Amino acid sequence: MAKSNLEILAYESSPLGTLCLRRRELLSQPGTLVTEVTLNHEFLMSSLYTDSERALALTALQLHAGDSLRVLVGGLGLGYTAWEALLSSRVVSVEVVELLPQVIGWLKQGLVPLADQLNGDSRLMVTQGDVYRRLAAPPEKKLDLILIDVDHSPDERLAEDVEGDLSFYSTEGLQAAKQHLAPGGVLAVWSYAESSPFADALREVFSQVQVEPVTYDNRLINEQRTDWLFFAIK
Numbered sequence: 001m002a003k004s005n006l007e008i009l010a011y012e013s014s015p016l017g018t019l020c021l022r023r024r025e026l027l028s029q030p031g032t033l034v035t036e037v038t039l040n041h042e043f044l045m046s047s048l049y050t051d052s053e054r055a056l057a058l059t060a061l062q063l064h065a066g067d068s069l070r071v072l073v074g075g076l077g078l079g080y081t082a083w084e085a086l087l088s089s090r091v092v093s094v095e096v097v098e099l100l101p102q103v104i105g106w107l108k109q110g111l112v113p114l115a116d117q118l119n120g121d122s123r124l125m126v127t128q129g130d131v132y133r134r135l136a137a138p139p140e141k142k143l144d145l146i147l148i149d150v151d152h153s154p155d156e157r158l159a160e161d162v163e164g165d166l167s168f169y170s171t172e173g174l175q176a177a178k179q180h181l182a183p184g185g186v187l188a189v190w191s192y193a194e195s196s197p198f199a200d201a202l203r204e205v206f207s208q209v210q211v212e213p214v215t216y217d218n219r220l221i222n223e224q225r226t227d228w229l230f231f232a233i234k
Helices: 051-063 079-085 100-108 113-120 129-134 170-179 196-205
Strands: 006-014 017-025 033-039 044-048 069-074 091-097 124-128 144-147 181-193 208-218 223-233
Touching: 006 100, 017 100, 017 124, 051 069, 051 079, 051 144, 051 181, 051 208, 069 079, 069 223, 079 091, 079 113, 079 144, 091 100, 100 113, 100 124, 113 170, 124 181, 170 181, 170 196, 181 196, 196 208
Parallel strands: 069 091, 069 144, 091 124, 144 181
Antiparallel strands: 006 017, 017 033, 033 044, 181 223, 208 223
16 A cells, blocks of 8 residues: 555644644655645645745845844744744844644644744744734834734635734724834735735825735646735835
């Protein structure tokens, strides 16, 4: 009997549905291991293509001229956005706010590819909570970078019923989020699709806004994919 190239690392219920963390060897690229996450049996993310997740942090860092930067990341995922921020010597702290305790557990248990690096960096703090609720409330401290990678897109959200989720992408939600930024601070939002309404809302609240496509070759399906990054500067 042929040995399966698929290993289920975790399979558990969450407030958003059934989560699965799996590792597999690519049949088309022997020796290449990828870690993937599915939600309710639908593909969510992969360690194979992380260009846009890393670019979210890298571009935000390039847009900020300061040092001793304090970073808030909304959504842990597989940790690539947080790790890209931590690679910068200009960053003094990174707090990740993750809604699902199961995802936080994967990091603590060392099940995700960057677990050793992330767990070994004293600048990182991971908090269980709703980042949208955090940003809707008055700020306790000012931040230099706010990096949001939670939903598929501003128009396709993972959890319509999570408090604060519906308002974050509106002008009112963005005004509240802006209060959390120190002068010169950058708000960055990941999306798998372009969203003109969200870009327009950003321009109503921020004087400097840019939208960056990140295109990469998806070799598994032999086609190009483009993710979209939204940046706004206070």
